[in-house]
Amino acid sequence: MLQYVTLTIDGSRVRATKGTSVLDAAIEYGICIPHLCHVPVLSDTGACRLCIVEHVKNGSSKITTSCTLNVQEGMIINSNTEKVVKLRRNIAELMVAEAPNSRAIQDIAVRCGVKDVRYPFRNNNCIQCGRCVRYCTQFWRANALGFVGRGKERHVDYPLGSRPDFCKNCGSCTLYCPMSVTPCDGPMKRGEERLCGKCESQLSMSVGFPGACVKCELGKGFQCARQA
Amino acid sequence: MVKIKHSGDLEALRITLEDERGNYRSKITICGGTGCQASRSLAVIEAVKKEITRQYLEKDVLVRSTGCHGFCEQGPIMVIEPGNLFYCHVVPEDAREIVSKTLLKGEVIERLLYTDPVSGRKIRTEVEIPFYQAQDRQLLAYNKLVDPCLIEDYISVGGYASIAKTLAGIDPETVIEEVRASGLRGRGGGGFPTGTKWTECWEAPGDEKYVVCNADEGDPGAYMDRCLLEANPHLVIEGMMIGAWAVGADHGYIYVRKEYPLAVKHARIAVQQARKYGLLGNNILGSSFSFDIDIARGGGAFVCGESTALMASLEGKVGEPRPKDIHTVKSGLWDKPTVLNNVETWANVPFIILNGSRWFASKGTKSSKGTKILALTGQVKNTGLVEVAMGTSLRTIVFDIGGGSKTGNAVKAVQTGGPSGGCLPVGKFDLPIDFDALTKAGSMMGSGGMVVMDEGTCMVDVAKYFLNFLQDESCGKCVPCRIGVDRMLEIITDITEGRGRPEQISLLEELAETVSEGSLCALGKTAPNPVLSTLRYFYDEYIAHVEKKRCPAGVCKSLINYTIHPEKCEGCGICIRACPHNAVRGEKKKAHVINLLECRKCGICVTECKFDAIMVG
Numbered sequence: 001m002l003q004y005v006t007l008t009i010d011g012s013r014v015r016a017t018k019g020t021s022v023l024d025a026a027i028e029y030g031i032c033i034p035h036l037c038h039v040p041v042l043s044d045t046g047a048c049r050l051c052i053v054e055h056v057k058n059g060s061s062k063i064t065t066s067c068t069l070n071v072q073e074g075m076i077i078n079s080n081t082e083k084v085v086k087l088r089r090n091i092a093e094l095m096v097a098e099a100p101n102s103r104a105i106q107d108i109a110v111r112c113g114v115k116d117v118r119y120p121f122r123n124n125n126c127i128q129c130g131r132c133v134r135y136c137t138q139f140w141r142a143n144a145l146g147f148v149g150r151g152k153e154r155h156v157d158y159p160l161g162s163r164p165d166f167c168k169n170c171g172s173c174t175l176y177c178p179m180s181v182t183p184c185d186g187p188m189k190r191g192e193e194r195l196c197g198k199c200e201s202q203l204s205m206s207v208g209f210p211g212a213c214v215k216c217e218l219g220k221g222f223q224c225a226r227q228a
Numbered sequence: 229m230v231k232i233k234h235s236g237d238l239e240a241l242r243i244t245l246e247d248e249r250g251n252y253r254s255k256i257t258i259c260g261g262t263g264c265q266a267s268r269s270l271a272v273i274e275a276v277k278k279e280i281t282r283q284y285l286e287k288d289v290l291v292r293s294t295g296c297h298g299f300c301e302q303g304p305i306m307v308i309e310p311g312n313l314f315y316c317h318v319v320p321e322d323a324r325e326i327v328s329k330t331l332l333k334g335e336v337i338e339r340l341l342y343t344d345p346v347s348g349r350k351i352r353t354e355v356e357i358p359f360y361q362a363q364d365r366q367l368l369a370y371n372k373l374v375d376p377c378l379i380e381d382y383i384s385v386g387g388y389a390s391i392a393k394t395l396a397g398i399d400p401e402t403v404i405e406e407v408r409a410s411g412l413r414g415r416g417g418g419g420f421p422t423g424t425k426w427t428e429c430w431e432a433p434g435d436e437k438y439v440v441c442n443a444d445e446g447d448p449g450a451y452m453d454r455c456l457l458e459a460n461p462h463l464v465i466e467g468m469m470i471g472a473w474a475v476g477a478d479h480g481y482i483y484v485r486k487e488y489p490l491a492v493k494h495a496r497i498a499v500q501q502a503r504k505y506g507l508l509g510n511n512i513l514g515s516s517f518s519f520d521i522d523i524a525r526g527g528g529a530f531v532c533g534e535s536t537a538l539m540a541s542l543e544g545k546v547g548e549p550r551p552k553d554i555h556t557v558k559s560g561l562w563d564k565p566t567v568l569n570n571v572e573t574w575a576n577v578p579f580i581i582l583n584g585s586r587w588f589a590s591k592g593t594k595s596s597k598g599t600k601i602l603a604l605t606g607q608v609k610n611t612g613l614v615e616v617a618m619g620t621s622l623r624t625i626v627f628d629i630g631g632g633s634k635t636g637n638a639v640k641a642v643q644t645g646g647p648s649g650g651c652l653p654v655g656k657f658d659l660p661i662d663f664d665a666l667t668k669a670g671s672m673m674g675s676g677g678m679v680v681m682d683e684g685t686c687m688v689d690v691a692k693y694f695l696n697f698l699q700d701e702s703c704g705k706c707v708p709c710r711i712g713v714d715r716m717l718e719i720i721t722d723i724t725e726g727r728g729r730p731e732q733i734s735l736l737e738e739l740a741e742t743v744s745e746g747s748l749c750a751l752g753k754t755a756p757n758p759v760l761s762t763l764r765y766f767y768d769e770y771i772a773h774v775e776k777k778r779c780p781a782g783v784c785k786s787l788i789n790y791t792i793h794p795e796k797c798e799g800c801g802i803c804i805r806a807c808p809h810n811a812v813r814g815e816k817k818k819a820h821v822i823n824l825l826e827c828r829k830c831g832i833c834v835t836e837c838k839f840d841a842i843m844v845g
Contacts, residue, residue: 046551049707049746063745068551083745090742094711118735119715128704147546147704150529152714154704 005073010080022066022077023051033079034088034112036095036104036178037129038067042138048129049091050108054078063087089113099127100193104178110197121193125179126156132173142166145173231506233514235392238383245384252290254331255309257372258318261296261458262451262490268320269293269304275323283327292381295371295459295494298613299359302342307354307372314354315340345609346631359610362628364591364617366599367575371459376494379501382462388507390578391469395515403474403581404430410585411597412577416442416533416570417645417674418750419596419663422577425567429475429557432565437477439468440561440568442538443484443491446530447646448697450677452601453571455613457484457491460575461498465508465521467574470581472519475567480519483538485526495523530701534749535560535568537703548703549749570675572601592618596662600673606643606680607634614678616661623657626680637683641765645674647694647701648754650761651687670761672754686783687766688773692720694758702752709752712743716759725786728774737763782844785829789845794819796841803833803842 003018009026016025021044026033037048044067054061055069056076063084066077078084092112096105097119105127109117128147133156136145144167148157158164174180183196232238258264258273273293280289297305302316308330315326318340329335341350342357351357374381382388394403408423429437441464445453457464468480482499484492499521502508510518524542531537532547539561541547560566576598580588589597596618602625604614609631616625622642626632633639641651650671652659659665663673681690695717704710719736722728740756740763747753763770772778779787792803792812797819804812804820811827814820822833822842834842 045705046748047706049748052746064553065551065748069553087742087746090738091707091746094707094715094742097715098711118731119718127707128710149704150531151700151702151704151710154710 005071007071007073007075007077009077016071018071020071022053022069022071022075025071026066026077026079031079033066034092034108035067036108036127037131039131039135039176042131042134044068045130045134048095048127050088050095050112052084052087052091054081054084085113093117094119095127096195098122099124099179100195101125101183101188102127102179103181103183103196106183106196109195114195117195123188123190123193127178128154128156129178130156131176131178132156135172135176140170140172142168142170231504233506235396235513238388238392238513242383242386242389245380249290249381249384251287253288255290255292256326256331257292257294257307257309259295259297259303259305259372260293261300261303261455262488263296263300264303264305265490267303267317269318271320272304272306272318272323275320276326279323279327283332285327285331289327289331292375294374295376296455296613297372298368298455298615299357299610300612301610302612306340312353312355314342314352314357316342344631345634358631359612359614359629362624363615364599364620365615366579367456367460367463367572367601368613368615370463371455374460374462376459376461377497379462379498379505379507382460386582387462388466390582391466391473391507392513394470394473394581395513395517398581400430400474400476403470406585407474407577407580408585410580410588411592411595412573412580412588413596413663414570415572415576415600415675417648417672419673422569422573425557425569426471426475428555429565429567432558434565435476436564437475438561438564438566439472439475439477439480440538440542440566441468441480441482441571441574442533442535442568443482443488443495443571444526444533444538445488445571445675446485446528446533446701447675447677449605449679450603450646450675452603452613452676454488454491456571456575456601457482457488458494461491461495462502463575463578464495464571465498465502467577468521469508469512469519470577471567471569471574473517475565477567478518478520480521481524481542481561482521483524483526483532483542485528485532487528492523492525499523529703530697531703531749531751534751536749538568539566548705549751551748572676593660593662593665595664596673600661600676602661602676602678604630604678604680606678607637607639607682607685608632608680609634618662619660621658621660622652625661625678626657630680633680633682635682635684639680640683640685641681641687643671643679643681643690643758644677645672645757646677647697648672648751648757649674649677650757651681651690651765652761653765656765670757670764672757684781684783686724686779686781687762687769688720688724688779689781689783691758691762692717692724695720695755698751698755702755706746706748706752708743708746709748709755712739712747713752713755715739716743716756720759723770723773724779724784726773726777726784730774733763733770733774778845788829789824790822790827790829790831790833791843791845792820792822793841793843796839798839798841800838802836802838806832806836808832 004015014029033051035051046065046068051066053066089112092109093114096109097117133145137143277291304318306315306318373385404426412422413419443453508520526532529547532541534549537547537549556566599615599617601615605611641653643651666673699713699717702709719732740759743756744753772780782788799817809828811823812820
């Protein structure tokens, strides 16, 4: 039998199945917390840090990722406080400066309120969200992809550097990769990167409801668009 | 070897061993720690032993190779009892003289005595040395009494009495209560109350529990865990046994980084010896308690010092931290309740059980109890391992124990807590060594690294150094730490290379806050501390770099130029010969000139010039 807990997200009382994450509970009720590395069927690692929320407990609040936080009875979550919004904006700014050549990341940046990018663009072709790696290892149990190296050198690669037999070319890794969605105006060349910001006009509809999902295909967030 | 089946047998063995050791007329203790080994202490030990055999003194003189004495820069160190005579910088060739003069005739060899760099006088005994005088050595005191490769030495000084006392009739609740009452806090950096951690693990459901000793010490310039594990591994093992008894664990791991080969070796020997005596294994000391320890070697990743990353590494996975929304005391190693403590924390436990929590809590401040081992390094006269009671001021450590600045320049700041710590200026030197006081001041206790910096240090450059280290050592899992620290380094490099813009300072500050709030693990959360603390206390240096394009300390190469003072220069030509890039021109007896286009700013001319004629600025 399913057990339920009641919690408060952004002031609204929400009922969720015991064992689900705060992020899943929020999405179910249409409270859109931006996220990138979260994929519904996979376990969460808390790598992209976009889904951070404030967890109020015993009078003090703690910043934590909602995807790794499980729902508990009576817990109070704020996903849109000034602090969280600012942190999320800065994280999204870091991401879009690192990998501007993705509509998904450009979209996330705009939705998180990034107005201009204060860092030089780098135009990397991987943001290391780990969606491909986790899909390959957890869903297919193929283990054909993994992270290699650490720090700046960390990158996604085949084990031992070459494509193994057990990779069946299923293409899930590309399907789940945010970098495979190119910006509306086509890929940006090196030196021409910019913050796209085209869907910002659609974003203005949500003024006054900062937590609500923007009603556009892009604005629904990366995961929503891909899963539809 | 007989297995010890009862605590009475242990006491009997201790008395026998103590008598054996008391029969010697004198004892020579030579440091065999990594620091002293690097200055040939093994050869010294061998030479002394050979000389003693040659003079038929084996039955009169005990030669003991011990772990680190703490005063590593004076190594190899030799202490001769009775008389507490302290010799430093001993070389193997001194062995004959030491045996025939000091041991046989009682004469003191002046040449080998320690010279106090502050007063300039020679000091005969160890206790009189200012470096040791201002300390309060509780854990380190045993280092010189024990040969780390001999369990008998440890038993003879009262070792394993604490676990015997525990198993003889203290129940787990009382042990935990005692640790909680002592106010012991985690020595690895976090400062989490050990008693609370143990209680949570004890309460966690499950039969299978683990205790882990974190000896993956990676802070640059810090080596207290290495020293403890190298010099007295049995103390750590005993602490882990008590912890395991308290929380109900039957297996433990010591996770040592592989760059500490001596610590790995000594820990392995210690575990084997303890097993032989029946102090590890089934039914320890005739009780129902069974416990064993395995040694795991880390691959040398800084991030594996973080508890969840360490556990992942122990499980054979990639050493990356995981979110701690469920604590490791509930679901840690192999998803079982796990207590992970630092080497120093474990080493404190036997003393708390043996002497009581009140004894332990009698030292220290309101929120931090006991003593703390610090690694004092940098621009001070005396460097080495220092153990002080909590609450001792930074000033006492830097000036009384450290002897003040080595270079003659005034002391400018001290960096506490390793790469994730912060820099505190001289104005803050009255701060006590206390978890909360240091955190409040923008730094942290960390594992206890303490790097002293003088006026010749550029604080922006220091922040850059630590960011570089952290950027290299970040596991790369989460965005704020991987990209954020890299971007901070990018901005700081811009500043030190003269491309800094005023708005970058506020961006740096904002980014530092983002990284510290948004990162996944404690490593990322504390990564911006070097930047935040230097921005807080040395803001004017950042301004000088950005607005005036000037490095006040004369360190950042892009912002300085070397010029020769025409009046001070005597035209001796030394700098012309010394310059590797042929950038100095000039005739004899006439003032020389540096060609700025060819100068690579290596600074060799400054050190070579005898007339202080070369100006940096």
